[in-house]
Amino acid sequence: MRRLKRKGYLLFFLSLLLLSTLCGCGGNTASSAASKEKTDSGEGITTEAAEDKDTINLYYLNAEEDGFKKVPYTLQNPNDSVKASYEVLYKLSDTEGNNTSEYKASIFDGIAVNDVSPLENGKENIDFGAAYGQLSHVKEVLLRTSVVKSLLQIKGVEGITFSVNGSSLxxxxxxxxxxxxEDTLLTDDGEKSIYSEKKKVKLYYTNKTGDKLISCFREVEVKNNVPLETQVLLMLKNPPASKKNLKSPLSQDFHVNQTQIMNNTCYVDLSSDIENAVADVKEKITVYAMVNTLTDLDTAYQVQFTIDGKRVSKLNEFEKFDTLLTSNFSLCK
Structure with a gap:
C-alpha cells in the first residue's frame, strides 16, 4: 500500500514539474532534470542528443570552387547506411537548392548517381552515369573528395569505391x-590543396627547323584550380632545358583564356596572341602540337579552337582552324 502511495506521489511530483515547464516557471531546471532522469534510467537519450548523433557535415564546394564548405545536415535514416548515403548524394547533387553565395553543390549538374551498392566490411560502391567521365581532372577530384568526406561520417561506412556505368573508375x-x-584523404577540412597529384603527360614540341613534332614526357602538378588542359598548353612554351633538340611551337606571349571538356571535345579559347607566329615554325606544327598534346590526355579525342570567344576559319596560313580537329601523328619525327 505504501509502495502504491509513493508511486502516486512520484507521479504527482512529475506532473507538477511538467506543468511548471509548460507555464514557463523553472522550465530549464525541469527539462534538465527530466533529461537527466531519462538518461540515468537507461530508457534512452534525449532528443537533443539524438539530433547531435545523427548530424553530419556535408562537404559542398566553396563559392570559388577551389575547396569545401562544411554544412551541418541531420540524417533521416541514420541507422541504414545505404539509405543515408542516398540522402547525402541527393543533397550534394541538389544544384537548385544548394547553390548559394557561400557554397555550391559538389555533384555537378548532369552527373547522375546510378546506384549505391553495399560491399563487405563497411564499404560501399558509388556508380555514376557516363557524364562523370567527361569531368575535368580538377572537377573530378573535387567531386570525389566531397563525396568521400561526407559519406565516411555515416555510421557503418568505412570506405568508398567508385565506378562509371558499372566499370571501375x-x-x-x-x-x-x-x-x-580516411587514410587517402589529405586533410580533415580541405584547407590544403587537393590538386597536388603529379601526372606524367606527353607534350608535343617541335624540332629546331619547325617542320616536325617531337613528343616528350613531362611531369605536371595539377594545382590552384587550373584545368590540366590549360596547364599542358602553357607548358608547351618552355621545353625542358635538358632537351636541346626541342623548340617551343608557341610564342612566349601565348595565353589560354579557357579550356573546357564536354562530350569528348576539348573546347579551347585562346587569346589573339596565338596569331603571333613563331619564327621558322609552320602554323600546322603549332596547331597540331596543341591538338596532339590535348588528345593524348585521354579526356577528349577532338579539339575545338576559338580566339577571344569567336571561331576563326584561318590561323595565318592554317586553313579550317574553326573545325573539330583530331590528332595528326604523321607530323611526328
Whole structure:
C-alpha cells in the first residue's frame, strides 16, 4: 500500500514539474532534470542528443570552387547506411537548392548517381552515369573528395569505391582509383590543396627547323584550380632545358583564356596572341602540337579552337582552324 502511495506521489511530483515547464516557471531546471532522469534510467537519450548523433557535415564546394564548405545536415535514416548515403548524394547533387553565395553543390549538374551498392566490411560502391567521365581532372577530384568526406561520417561506412556505368573508375594513368577512406584523404577540412597529384603527360614540341613534332614526357602538378588542359598548353612554351633538340611551337606571349571538356571535345579559347607566329615554325606544327598534346590526355579525342570567344576559319596560313580537329601523328619525327 505504501509502495502504491509513493508511486502516486512520484507521479504527482512529475506532473507538477511538467506543468511548471509548460507555464514557463523553472522550465530549464525541469527539462534538465527530466533529461537527466531519462538518461540515468537507461530508457534512452534525449532528443537533443539524438539530433547531435545523427548530424553530419556535408562537404559542398566553396563559392570559388577551389575547396569545401562544411554544412551541418541531420540524417533521416541514420541507422541504414545505404539509405543515408542516398540522402547525402541527393543533397550534394541538389544544384537548385544548394547553390548559394557561400557554397555550391559538389555533384555537378548532369552527373547522375546510378546506384549505391553495399560491399563487405563497411564499404560501399558509388556508380555514376557516363557524364562523370567527361569531368575535368580538377572537377573530378573535387567531386570525389566531397563525396568521400561526407559519406565516411555515416555510421557503418568505412570506405568508398567508385565506378562509371558499372566499370571501375580509372585515374588519368588508366589505373583503378581503388578504395578511398580516411587514410587517402589529405586533410580533415580541405584547407590544403587537393590538386597536388603529379601526372606524367606527353607534350608535343617541335624540332629546331619547325617542320616536325617531337613528343616528350613531362611531369605536371595539377594545382590552384587550373584545368590540366590549360596547364599542358602553357607548358608547351618552355621545353625542358635538358632537351636541346626541342623548340617551343608557341610564342612566349601565348595565353589560354579557357579550356573546357564536354562530350569528348576539348573546347579551347585562346587569346589573339596565338596569331603571333613563331619564327621558322609552320602554323600546322603549332596547331597540331596543341591538338596532339590535348588528345593524348585521354579526356577528349577532338579539339575545338576559338580566339577571344569567336571561331576563326584561318590561323595565318592554317586553313579550317574553326573545325573539330583530331590528332595528326604523321607530323611526328
Amino acid at each position: 580509372l585515374d588519368t594513368d588508366k589505373v583503378p582509383v581503388g578504395l578511398m577512406n
